[in-house]
Structure formats: structure tokens, C-alpha cells
Amino acid sequence: MFNDGPLRIAFLTYRGHPYTGGQGVYTRHMARELVALGHDVEVISGPPYPHLDTGIRLTKLPSLDLYRMPDPFRIPRLSEFKDRFDVLEYLVTSAATFAEPLTFSLRAHRELVGRLEEFDLVHDNQCLGTGIWKIHEAGLPVLETIHHPITVDRRLETKHATTPWKRFTKNRFYAFTSMQTKVAKKLPRILTVSSNSYNDIVKDHGVDPERLHIVHVGVDPKQFRPLTDVDVVPGRLMTTASADVAMKGLAFLLEALAKLRAEDDTIHLVVIGKPKYDSKATQLIKELDLSRSIEFVTGVSDQRIVELYNQAQLAVVPSLYEGFSLPAIEAMSCGVPLIATTGGALPEVVGDDGVTALQVPPGDSEALSAKIKWALAEKDLRSTVGAAGRERVIQNFSWTITAERTVEHYRALLQEMNY
Numbered sequence: 001m002f003n004d005g006p007l008r009i010a011f012l013t014y015r016g017h018p019y020t021g022g023q024g025v026y027t028r029h030m031a032r033e034l035v036a037l038g039h040d041v042e043v044i045s046g047p048p049y050p051h052l053d054t055g056i057r058l059t060k061l062p063s064l065d066l067y068r069m070p071d072p073f074r075i076p077r078l079s080e081f082k083d084r085f086d087v088l089e090y091l092v093t094s095a096a097t098f099a100e101p102l103t104f105s106l107r108a109h110r111e112l113v114g115r116l117e118e119f120d121l122v123h124d125n126q127c128l129g130t131g132i133w134k135i136h137e138a139g140l141p142v143l144e145t146i147h148h149p150i151t152v153d154r155r156l157e158t159k160h161a162t163t164p165w166k167r168f169t170k171n172r173f174y175a176f177t178s179m180q181t182k183v184a185k186k187l188p189r190i191l192t193v194s195s196n197s198y199n200d201i202v203k204d205h206g207v208d209p210e211r212l213h214i215v216h217v218g219v220d221p222k223q224f225r226p227l228t229d230v231d232v233v234p235g236r237l238m239t240t241a242s243a244d245v246a247m248k249g250l251a252f253l254l255e256a257l258a259k260l261r262a263e264d265d266t267i268h269l270v271v272i273g274k275p276k277y278d279s280k281a282t283q284l285i286k287e288l289d290l291s292r293s294i295e296f297v298t299g300v301s302d303q304r305i306v307e308l309y310n311q312a313q314l315a316v317v318p319s320l321y322e323g324f325s326l327p328a329i330e331a332m333s334c335g336v337p338l339i340a341t342t343g344g345a346l347p348e349v350v351g352d353d354g355v356t357a358l359q360v361p362p363g364d365s366e367a368l369s370a371k372i373k374w375a376l377a378e379k380d381l382r383s384t385v386g387a388a389g390r391e392r393v394i395q396n397f398s399w400t401i402t403a404e405r406t407v408e409h410y411r412a413l414l415q416e417m418n419y
Helices: 022-036 084-094 100-113 130-138 150-159 164-186 195-205 250-261 280-287 302-311 326-333 346-350 365-377 381-396 399-416
Strands: 008-013 040-045 057-060 121-125 142-145 189-192 212-214 236-240 268-272 294-297 314-317 338-341 358-360
Touching: 008 022, 008 100, 022 040, 022 121, 022 326, 022 399, 040 100, 084 100, 100 130, 100 164, 121 130, 121 399, 130 142, 130 164, 142 399, 150 164, 150 195, 164 195, 189 195, 189 399, 195 212, 236 250, 236 302, 236 326, 250 268, 250 280, 250 365, 268 302, 302 326, 314 326, 314 365, 326 338, 326 346, 326 381, 338 346, 338 365, 338 381, 346 358, 358 365
Parallel strands: 008 040, 008 121, 040 057, 121 142, 142 189, 189 212, 236 268, 236 314, 268 294, 314 338, 338 358
Antiparallel strands: none
């Protein structure tokens, strides 16, 4: 019955922040494109909630939201506790472990178990909590998207911890990844976004390769595009730090920026993201006296982000690891020359070094500084590497293609489950 008809999809995202992290971006664009293909989509999200296009239903599953800004790790008022899941969220967080994947999944199970007849399947976006498997057991087939295994974050964060205590606390924070491995091993069909992530999921989560499939994510090249009425600001670098953690490599870009500014103080950096008060990046900004040469931008519209890309002379993705990298293809789609590391899936995404992007080893501020210095001196880089990068995005990465290929996996899952 599901060979070619419209599907009723419950799309789950435990965090849907529209500006930081890729989950909210993935949710928004996937929901829009699935609806455009004729399917019915209800997004079910924990806070922070995603921005969705007009006409797409959003069901909010409130939580204590203990990591919300500007008061992360707050102590909630007694009146905020509404049920046992709120208590569980507080207790797990008090033990310094990230609770949201577990507690969101249990809230989602509670929401859906009484609505089984309203949906044909569930698409879970990276949560992998215990409740996700319970939803599948209750009779709603679950398709999972794992952008990359969070075990990689855990490994990199502990590796770059500066003290044994910080290494211990990082391991404790990421304890939820053991739960995610158990759930991932059980689910019948999983999507990921790159060959690199595919290999890491098989290795870290022990998922059967036959149940894992690659569907690239995308960008809208009509939205992320070169703007002829926006002037490039000389010396401006731009990067996106969706999370101020070691994996994103912002610290190495800051070290490179300090080296560059010693020779040319017009070079400056715009960061889409918000610094963490206790991160290595925040400390480096003070130590290297960079506060006046860096601007952090948050909460702005997609159009403003496109303008910022077009104002940048270069875009930089300094990550130690990426499972895909939406910021990379957004920059390329805008025609901005991109410098990216070879961390994780980045070479697979950005293409050939010197053709569609420029590449440097991850974690090497000297190499990054040298590459930026060279690229800033190349006046025709926008018409060569920048233009070729945009063409690569147009040919390979679009949200429409992502949605179409995902629907193929919806139907394959339903066929496997005899629905």
C-alpha cells in the first residue's frame, strides 16, 4: 500500500535549534521538501525548537531545558517539575551526564504510543534514545539518521582535555553514547551522510553495514548564492562554530589568526556561533588579545548569513572532524573560496584540493595560517576555486535530492517490515 502513495511521517529531533548545530537545519529543510513531495510531516521536537516553513506542524515536547542560554546548568524551580521524566532529566544532568537523548526519547514514546494509527513511520534525527526503540517495538517503524557517531566527539573532547579531571568529566558527560550504540544496533534501517560517517558508525556503534545507507544532505543554491550587490570586505575570514567544542577546531583558527595579524592587522574573523564561557577558544581569545578582531554573530536570518558569506574574502572550516559539514557547502554555494581541513568527511564533501576548495591538515595552525596568507593574496580565487566550489554543490548537494532519496528508504523500510 506504500509503493507510491503519500506517507504520514513523524519527524523527531531532540534539539531543533535553528542557528547552532545541524539538527535544526536538517529538520527544517527535510520537512519542507518532504511536504513538497506530497507527504504529510509532523515535526516533534524538544527545546530549543526548530524554525519550520509555513504549513508544517510542530509538536513541542517541553523539558527542563537545563542547557538553555543564558543560564546553562541552572537549578530548576520545584514548580517546573511536571512528571517523572522531568525528575529523570534533572537527576541524570546532576550526575554530569547529558540527559536529553534519553528523556526526549521517552517523552516521544509517550506522545506517539497513543497515536500509532496517525503515522506510517517515524524518522528519528540522531537521538537514539531508549524510547526510540520502544516506539519501534510499539509498531511504528523507525528510520534513523546518524549524521556521525557522537562517540567521535567523546574521543576528541577527552583527547584535548587539559587535565585528568576535565578528561573524567568529558567521559561522564558523553556516557549517553553507550545507550546510543545499543539502540543503533537494533534499528533495521539507518541513514548517514557520508562514507566517512558510514565507516565510523560501523566501527563505533557496531551497526551491520547492510542496514546502513548513505544519503547526502544538501543546501538550497538559490538561497545560498553569490550576491552581486554585496562588497567583499578585505581581510575578512568567516567560519561557523555550531558548537564551541574541540572537534570544531576553532582554537587552531584563532592561533592562525594571531599569526596572520602579527603581519597584517586588517585580517579579522566573523564567527557564526556563540563562544562557551569556559572553552579553550574563549581562553585563547584573551591570551592572544583577539577580542577586537573577532565578531561572534548569532540569531540572524539565513539571508543575513548569506550576506556575511558574500562579504568574506575567505571561508574557513577548521574542524578536526566532520561527519559532513553544512557550513562547508553553504560557503561553497555562495561562491566564497573555502579553506577546509581534511578532518573526517571534509575531503569527500568539498572535492579536490586547489580545484573546488583548499585543504590543510586538521589541528595544524601553522599550515592553516600559511594557506590563509596565500589565499588572501590570490586575487582571482573567487572566479576559480569559488566558482568551481559552487558548481560542485549545484551538481551534488540539494535538499530536494536528499528528500527524494530518503523517501526511497522510507518505502524500503516499510517493505522490510511488511507494512
